[in-house]
Amino acid sequence: xAGITQSPRYKITETGRQVTLMxxxxxxxxxxxxxxxxxxxxxxxxxYSAAADITDKGEVPDGYVVxxxxxxxxxxxxxxxTRSQTxxxxxxxxxxxxxxxxxxxxxxxxxxxx
Amino acid sequence: DAKTTQPPSMDCAEGRAANLPCNHSTISGNEYVxxxxxxxSQGPQYIIHGLKNNETNEMxxxxxxxxxxxxxxxxxxxxxxxxxxxxxxxRASNTGNQFYFGTGTSLTVIP
Numbered sequence: 001x002a003g004i005t006q007s008p009r010y011k012i013t014e015t016g017r018q019v020t021l022m023x024x025x026x027x028x029x030x031x032x033x034x035x036x037x038x039x040x041x042x043x044x045x046x047x048y049s050a051a052a053d054i055t056d057k058g059e060v061p062d063g064y065v066v067x068x069x070x071x072x073x074x075x076x077x078x079x080x081x082t083r084s085q086t087x088x089x090x091x092x093x094x095x096x097x098x099x100x101x102x103x104x105x106x107x108x109x110x111x112x113x114x
Numbered sequence: 115d116a117k118t119t120q121p122p123s124m125d126c127a128e129g130r131a132a133n134l135p136c137n138h139s140t141i142s143g144n145e146y147v148x149x150x151x152x153x154x155s156q157g158p159q160y161i162i163h164g165l166k167n168n169e170t171n172e173m174x175x176x177x178x179x180x181x182x183x184x185x186x187x188x189x190x191x192x193x194x195x196x197x198x199x200x201x202x203x204x205r206a207s208n209t210g211n212q213f214y215f216g217t218g219t220s221l222t223v224i225p
Contacts, residue, residue: 035215042201043158043215059214090157103213105157 003027006091006106013081013113021076021109023091031094032074033058033103034066036087043090049074081113118202123220126196132189134219136202139183144206147178147185150215151198158201158215161187192223 004025013019023032034046035058045058047066055066063085065077074093078085088110094103119137126132138147148163162169162176164185169176175188189196201218 033213040217042217043152045214092157102160103158105159107157108155 004106006109011111019078023074025093029093029095033092034076035090086113120219126192132192134187137184138204148203149187150201153198197223
């Protein structure tokens with residue numbers, strides 16, 4: 001199916017564990033993003049990527065690692081999960097195009113760190 | 115990116131127009147105004163964007179003041195499915211590709 005998909009949709013992990021959230025898009029969009037959403041903070045940008053092998057930090061990158069070996073995939077890894085990383089995570093992608101093009105978001109991954 | 119200010123919440127009667135304001139008094143000449151919305155538990159969805167002129171599409175209208183320091187998103191006939199958080203974002207089209215969302219306006223459409 002065409003679109004952007006995140007997996008898993010729900011995840012419970014223990015403090016200190018490594019966990020990877022997956023994001024896959026079928027449009028070959030150059031740009032991909034990871035956001036986290038917490039009550040009172042809205043959506044905050046964690047990392048973004050302009051193309052394969054090009055990534056950059058957003059507003060709240062600490063504690064997260066990303067990679068982009070293939071255009072269609074943009075995994076987000078929490079190397080040692082903490083309770084403060086309990087959140088809903090959204091992945092997005094967009095095509096650079098000419099001028100503005102809209103960003104498409106996945107359905108989100110709800111992560112709970114216990 | 116210019117900072118935006120939106121009311122935290124609003125109500126609107128079903129079938130009436132919903133007018134969602136956004137202040138962006140520090141907007142620069144090359145910065146656009148974008149609107150996204152997020153229905154509960156879903157990813158944000160693009161609505162509309164504009165630079166200077168008013169814009170309309172099948173979802174909404176965007177009215178930008180002449181001095182561009184504020185704008186209003188108008189949902190002409192609000193339905194219960196329009197209940198969502200609405201985000202106003204201001205940025206230049208050439209400033210990289212990240213979008214910074216604020217906390218938005220939570221719109222509740224009342225039957």
